[in-house]
Amino acid sequence: MEKSANNRNYIPNLLESPYIAFYHVYENDQSFCVPYYVNKTMYFGFYDKQRKVSYSFSQERLQSELQIGAFSSPSGITQDGAFISLLRSGLLLQLHESGSKINDDLMKILENSNEDDNPILFIYSLK
Numbered sequence: 001m002e003k004s005a006n007n008r009n010y011i012p013n014l015l016e017s018p019y020i021a022f023y024h025v026y027e028n029d030q031s032f033c034v035p036y037y038v039n040k041t042m043y044f045g046f047y048d049k050q051r052k053v054s055y056s057f058s059q060e061r062l063q064s065e066l067q068i069g070a071f072s073s074p075s076g077i078t079q080d081g082a083f084i085s086l087l088r089s090g091l092l093l094q095l096h097e098s099g100s101k102i103n104d105d106l107m108k109i110l111e112n113s114n115e116d117d118n119p120i121l122f123i124y125s126l127k
Contacts, residue, residue: 016040026074028081031126035059035073042073048126055126067103069095071122082125090115 018039026033034045042059063070069092074083092110096102102110109120 024073026077026083028077028083028125030081033074033083046126064101067101068092068106068122069100069102078123082123085122085124086119087122088119089113089117092120 016039020036020038024035030049032045032047032049034047036043036045044057044059044062046055046057047053048055059071062068068087071085071087074085076084078084087106089110092102092106093113093115096107096110106120113120
C-alpha cells in the first residue's frame, strides 16, 4: 500500500521483491501458461489440466534449451490452443553475433530478415 500510494508506480519495487508478480494467465483447453517474476527473474509456469501436473521454468532456461535467443510472454493463443510469443529479429541477430546458440531452423529465418522486420511468431504448447 505504501509503495502504491498517490498513484506511484509500484511495479519496479514489486519486480525486485521476493513476492511473485504475474501479468496474465493464458489458458487453453489443455493447459495454463502463467509468466511471472520473482527477484527480477522471469519464469513461465505451465499447468497440464489432464495430467494435473505443473512445471516452472526460468525464461533463461527455456531460451537456452530451445535455442531461441529471447522471447516474450505469450501475446495470445491460436485457435487450436497453442501459445504465441514474439521473437524479435534484431535482438536475435544481436544475440547470435555475441555467441548465443540459435536453433538452425530459426537461423534460416533470421538469415533472410533484418532489424526492422516484424517479429517472428513462436508457437508452442505442452506435449
